[in-house]
Amino acid sequence: MSRSIHCAVAVGAALCSSREAMAQTDSLNVFLDRYVPRQGVVEATYLAKPGFAGEMQFGFDAATGAWYEVSHLGATLRRANGEILEGDPYPGMLKPSKRIKAFSADIAVMEWCPPCFLRLVALGNVPVDNVEALPEGGYRFRIRSDQALPDVPALVNEVDASGVLRRVARDDPADPREANVVYSEKSPAGFLLRAETAGRNLATASVHEGGVRDFESVARVESLAAQSRVNTARTLAAMSGGSLVGTNPADGAVEGTPSVPAASPPLSGYRWPLVVLGVVLIAAAVVYRVRGRGQL
Amino acid sequence: MSTKRGWSYAVSVGTCLAVAALATAESVVVCCKYLYTWPSDPALQGPEGPCSGTVAYVCEDGSTSAGYTDPLRLFHGQTLRYARCYLYNLGAGQSFVRTSCEAPPAGALLVGSLGNGMCCYIVGPTKPVPMLSLRTFQLADCAGACNDPSSQD
Known part of the structure; x- marks a missing residue:
């Protein structure tokens, strides 16, 4: 009898705990929904620091939760229905990704547009746990970045009483990497953007209040990626003082200009004719010399 | 006398032409493209050196057109080449x-070789996008430095 009571209590406690967690998550979502953008498209360009090349462009549709990221390496497009497309920065390369799930890829949005990311959380697109209300207002919650990669630590986020993401830390005591989120003064109205991402600084940003009709268009995103690739190639070419610089896109560099010429000097094309001519002259001289001795 | 001089000139010119022709011979490509260096600037590497912390700067090294057995490489002159960083x-x-180059983590991106069979990788749900720069280097003798035969040009 006592064992049954214990069991009932234990099961009840687990259920209560689970319901409590759900209630806290619901509370978080209701809170965030008051502050995150729900309409409009924001697009931003981040440029590499001086001496480096490699711009990045981002876009987020607050109405649907769709977003894209493009660079010289390629493009990622996340559709409202959760589909992820990835590919190299060339026309026709964007294809459904088998590499990653949508909720894991959504972490990328936090790296440039935290309110956009919080919008995804509010939409229920990103699983959260360990939600707790903060005494001063706001919430702390944890996001599991990818359940398929157990070695990747979860991220703990702190949102203040105004719904602004203020701190991010890794759920890893050995390497918490706790940091305040720094926003750019160039942030457009309604969307606070990070001042820096992946080492790059925010250069331009714009908001389309009425949305962008073909925001989820594969052709549009591929075109942006191709342009990013070309821009990066031009920057690299300028670094080389106008010399031609070429690379293989497969290894993370940039294509778009011819390869560096081989080390062969300009006369290499005349090699064999020169050899033949030299041999002929030497042979002629030897023959002439021999004949001259014979005549003496 | 003039015959002797003519003979001497012919031999000299012929020899010079042959030597010049050999000197213009293309080098044999024997060096790998994917050798890596990790510049030691503390602002560009993590707190424990390459492949630590949150920042890493790695450069390709070596030459793609220099033969280590090329006896006439001195005649080719020094040519500036560009390596990507x-x-x-x-x-x-x-x-x-940091792990063995033979056993990369699933889904990881290779950053570069650290030497001694160890490689640096990046793991995570999102793809890292490095910034690019260039550095110049002279044609170098990189005999014995190839660590990835599949990456030879």
């Missing part, structure tokens, strides 16, 4: 991993 700044969800 990559600066990685990790996001919150990304981490560096």
Whole structure:
């Protein structure tokens, strides 16, 4: 009898705990929904620091939760229905990704547009746990970045009483990497953007209040990626003082200009004719010399 | 006398032409493209050196057109070549991993070789996008430095 009571209590406690967690998550979502953008498209360009090349462009549709990221390496497009497309920065390369799930890829949005990311959380697109209300207002919650990669630590986020993401830390005591989120003064109205991402600084940003009709268009995103690739190639070419610089896109560099010429000097094309001519002259001289001795 | 001089000139010119022809011979490509260096600037590497912390700067090294057995390489002159460098700044969800080059973590991106059979990788749900830069180097003798035969040009 006592064992049954214990069991009932234990099961009840687990259920209560689970319901409590759900209630806290619901509370978080209701809170965030008051502050995150729900309409409009924001697009931003981040440029590499001086001496480096490699711009990045981002876009987020607050109405649907769709977003894209493009660079010289390629493009990622996340559709409202959760589909992820990835590919190299060339026309026709964007294809459904088998590499990653949508909720894991959504972490990328936090790296440039935290309110956009919080919008995804509010939409229920990103699983959260360990939600707790903060005494001063706001919430702390944890996001599991990818359940398929157990070695990747979860991220703990702190949102203040105004719904602004203020701190991010890794759920890893050995390497918490706790940091305040720094926003750019160039942030457009309604969307606070990070001042820096992946080492790059925010250069331009714009908001389309009425949305962008073909925001989820594969052709549009591929075109942006191709342009990013070309821009990066031009920057690299300028670094080389106008010399031609070429690379293989497969290894993370940039294509778009011819390869560096081989080390062969300009006369290499005349090699064999020169050899033949030299041999002929030497042979002629030897023959002439021999004949001259014979005549003496 | 003039015959002797003519003969001497012919031999000299012929010999010079043959030597010049050999000197213009293309080098045999024997060096790998994917040798890596990790510049030691503390602002460009993590707190424990390459492949630590949240930043890493790695450069390709070596030559793609220099033969280490080429006896006439001195005649080719020194030619400036460009090597690519990559600066990685990790996001919150990304981490560096040092592990054997023979056993890369699943889904990881190779950053570069650290030597001694160890390689640096980045793991995480999102793809890292490095910034690019260039550095110049002279044609170098990189005999014995190839560590990835499949990457030979």
